[in-house]
Amino acid sequence: MSTRLKEAFQEFWRLNVSKIGVVFLTVLVILSIYVVVSYPLDFGVRYWNNPLYWADYPKSAPPSWVNYFSNEKIPEHYTFSSIKPSNTLLTESGIRLIYLFKLDFQADKTPTFLSLTVKNVTYYDKPVIIRLNVTRPDGKNIELYRYTVPAPYVDESPPYKRFYDQSKRISLTGDLSVASILARFLSREYNVTIKPSEVNSIGQHKIIFSIPKGDTQFTVLKGDYTFYIIVDTYDSRDSVGEVKLVVGGDVYGFMGTDSLGRDLSVGLLFGFPIALFIGIVTSTITTLLGAGLGIMGGYIGGKLDEVIQRTADFVNNIPLLPLLIFLAFILGQNLWIIVFLLVVFGWPTLTIIVRSMVLQLKSGQFIEAAIAIGAPRWWIMVRHIFPQVAPFIFAQLIFFTPTFILLEAALSFLGLGDPTMPTWGQILEYGFRSGGIYVGLWWWIIPPGLLIIWTAITFVLIALGMEPVVNPRLRRMK
């Protein structure tokens, strides 16, 4: 048996398609294992479909490597965060914590937004005051923002804890107090008269990162920016857990982001184990069911065979996708239901083929010999018939896998995917539904499709490589 397996493998390995297929599969499996180990199980609900988590990411941003191909440099996305102040000063009223973030800004466009986030603030005496100042490359200093942490409530006793459950995110873009500070700054430094509401519509972040040219034009100011986050405390026990400053860019990461700001590389990576799971699990169950019914029907015959054949014929004769849509719609969008439906509609093809193979085997002398020595029927089916058809069944298992991956992707694309788990089909669906293709967000549309194709091709290649191993007579004509 082992020599037969070895020979079969050598035959398989001779072809280039097999080698490429196996290499592809190895990469797919490694990436899937990485995701299973490193991602939380509730990734879809807790992170992917939670807009709050993606608030500080740029929206619809292409991958950052597009900068290598364009003359005009698009701003990168910068996130600065710190749990320890860079400096502490003793003032008359208490301790001043200073967080310092330096940014060498060299892009040809201004950033897309600016936000400040604080987390886990504790105070004992007076509410702490948080300020944000910036020193620009031209040496000009702007006191951008001032925020007092909410005062104690009635009946509340120290320590007063703020922003422990949810961090406080302040968007400087769109903030009217920042707008009036900037309007005053422009009139003082550049003699430009502009209303705060106009600053707001131009964008606070744009004014900060540029110098005015005329009354309505602004040019980007390149160079070193220093942001100071200054926290004034009034008790030595007061503390701040974390401060974070985000200078929103217009390119992000290796794969870019979607219109909600979600990092596509994270979501696409999560799609690997799901695609493999759906493909392999569905295909395995379908193949076992289909082959089992085929062997039973073919060998036992009679009424059982008749029933199996009629059912297979019926299921084989219905248009699959409309009924799948109907059932997924009525029964609900759940990964297990989708797998179940794919199995229910997937088995007949194999049953019909396996049955006809078993009918041929049935009259073989080794079967007659087994019957003659009194072997029970199940023993003959398991020990004598199954090994004969096993290579073919295994090849079919591989061959069916891409079909199921594509069907799941199609259902997801029609909006019937499991909403708790992002798949490539769902990422594409959202890109399509929110109009991503009409404005040419290629980094959102092309990668998920390529990944689907890549996964499907892997199995097609392996199936092609297995063809000469399995009896060539049984090759599919399709």
Added chain:
Amino acid sequence: MGLARTLFMRALTLITVLVLVIFFMVLVLGATGTSDKILQAMVNEEVMMLRQSLAKTIKDPQELERVINIRKQELMEFYGLTKPWYVRLPDMAWRVLTLELGKARTLKTFAGGNKVSDIVMERLTNTIILVTSATVISAIVGLVLGVRIATRVGGILDRLSSYFSAISYAIPTWWIGIILILVFAFLLRLFPFGGLYSTPPPSDPYMKFLDIIWHAVLPVTTLVIASIGVWIYTTRTIVLNTAQEDFVNAARARGLPEELVRRRYIMRVAAPPILTNVILGLATSISGAILTETVFNWPGLGRLFYDAVLVMDEVVVIALTYIFTLVYVVARFLLEVLYVILDPRVRY
């Protein structure tokens, strides 16, 4: 006699499929409580209309409530809502069969009506136009190329086409459509993003026809790309097998012109098995149409399916599942008639 009998048997099998699908659908609808929801919506609709008309004549609110409650009870009785769902199965099946499913919740006809059967029927033509033209083009190109490749097996074209058909098995049809939009509509601005015709449509009928063709180019191309690989490969393999038969060699040996041998000896024999593959591929092309119409916003049944799922209009989803099965069954029957004509052997 033989012909009629064969066709009758085929028709019977396909009608059984249709009936079983409807029965299965109704079973699922009943067991999940969806049919109750639909009938309840129909009752509520009628009660609401009754309330509006009675409110003008009956001024006493208590009297009004009483009359409406009586009528509501009657309606519940009429629609069978007082009986358990499994008793209502035949009734519900008849409703699906005749598309008497009441009103769509949000989807409308082009004119603005909301009767389910109207919404579904007016879109049927658009789907048939799309699928038929794509199938005809794939068939012609596939047959011509397949036959040509069969005469030069092992050539570059042969190897290319076999790679292509293997790869096209792994490419989602709808993604091809998206890429075509990205390239030809967004980047090159050669074709429209989608739809059936421009807004507003040209008034001149000739121009309107051209406009529709212009809009159909990308969706039809998508469907053709998706199915052409299988067409070429199937034709090539079957023609190749037939061309190696003895009677073909005998015909050549008799000195018959090659063109005649190909047409009368090879193609005539190879046609029925090729058609079998078309019949088997029918379900796939229906799926392809659903997704392609969705991508290109082609106002056919497929796009309607997507819209209905999006706005959770369950009556439309039910009607469409049924119509798609019906279209499939009818198309399959037509192909099988063609098969019987092409292959006289199946008649007996």
